[in-house]
Amino acid sequence: MKIKIVNLPLLLNREEIYPFLHLGPTPGPLPTNIQRLVDTYVGRVTQLARPKGLTRVCSINSTTGGRVMLDDADLVIAGAGATAHFSDCEKVTLLAATLGPRIDQCLAELQQRAGAADVFIFNAVAAAAAEHTIETLDALAVQDIRRNAYYPTARFSPGYGGWPLESQQEFVASIDGDRIGLSVTPHHLLQPVKSITAVVGWSRLPVTRSYEQPREKPCRSPLTCRDCPLKEKCQNPVRESPGL
Numbered sequence: 001m002k003i004k005i006v007n008l009p010l011l012l013n014r015e016e017i018y019p020f021l022h023l024g025p026t027p028g029p030l031p032t033n034i035q036r037l038v039d040t041y042v043g044r045v046t047q048l049a050r051p052k053g054l055t056r057v058c059s060i061n062s063t064t065g066g067r068v069m070l071d072d073a074d075l076v077i078a079g080a081g082a083t084a085h086f087s088d089c090e091k092v093t094l095l096a097a098t099l100g101p102r103i104d105q106c107l108a109e110l111q112q113r114a115g116a117a118d119v120f121i122f123n124a125v126a127a128a129a130a131e132h133t134i135e136t137l138d139a140l141a142v143q144d145i146r147r148n149a150y151y152p153t154a155r156f157s158p159g160y161g162g163w164p165l166e167s168q169q170e171f172v173a174s175i176d177g178d179r180i181g182l183s184v185t186p187h188h189l190l191q192p193v194k195s196i197t198a199v200v201g202w203s204r205l206p207v208t209r210s211y212e213q214p215r216e217k218p219c220r221s222p223l224t225c226r227d228c229p230l231k232e233k234c235q236n237p238v239r240e241s242p243g244l
Helices: 014-021 032-048 101-113 116-147 165-174
Strands: 003-007 052-064 067-070 076-078 089-098 195-203
Touching (some): 014 032, 076 165, 089 165, 101 116
Antiparallel strands (some): 089 195
């Protein structure tokens, strides 16, 4: 199946950034010095980022034993939640998005010469930008899925729901990640760092496209606790259903 390269827009708003700063989406006025740094690094990230994405549609061969086998890609979607997540699906769309290497370079420079606040806020803005790009790519995939009379599932990524992070190498190879400069380190992490891979299923039956964001979630982040980059430090995690 043809792999598509997509140039992605990047139009960040503050509400997308606040969760990555340990804030809810409407925290009220920030201290002047913090707001100045946020504005500075929104501009810097927007200037440096070169958001690109890849999509590839693959047919599903089987969904048994916690493994989703694809017909036309050397990639196995594995894990306790994989079979249930894609049980009613006939196809999947592989997604990969990256901000490009200049974000990593700028972060490394800040770590050498700037203060902790600068590094933290730049990293938070860049993380929000990466999430923005995968959401944009996801929206394009969803349009394609619905246009073909299927129902899209929620995204499912390596490292979650029991899908081993070691699968990143196979994933990136299956989608020709090098076409947008995407690679995988020996520790199975994506390079550039601000990159995301995910899979969306094509279901013949209606499914709830939800990441289970409870209304009472304290931070009001648009991310699930599972997907939040701050999950290891969070004092108020919300329990989620397995495999979502």
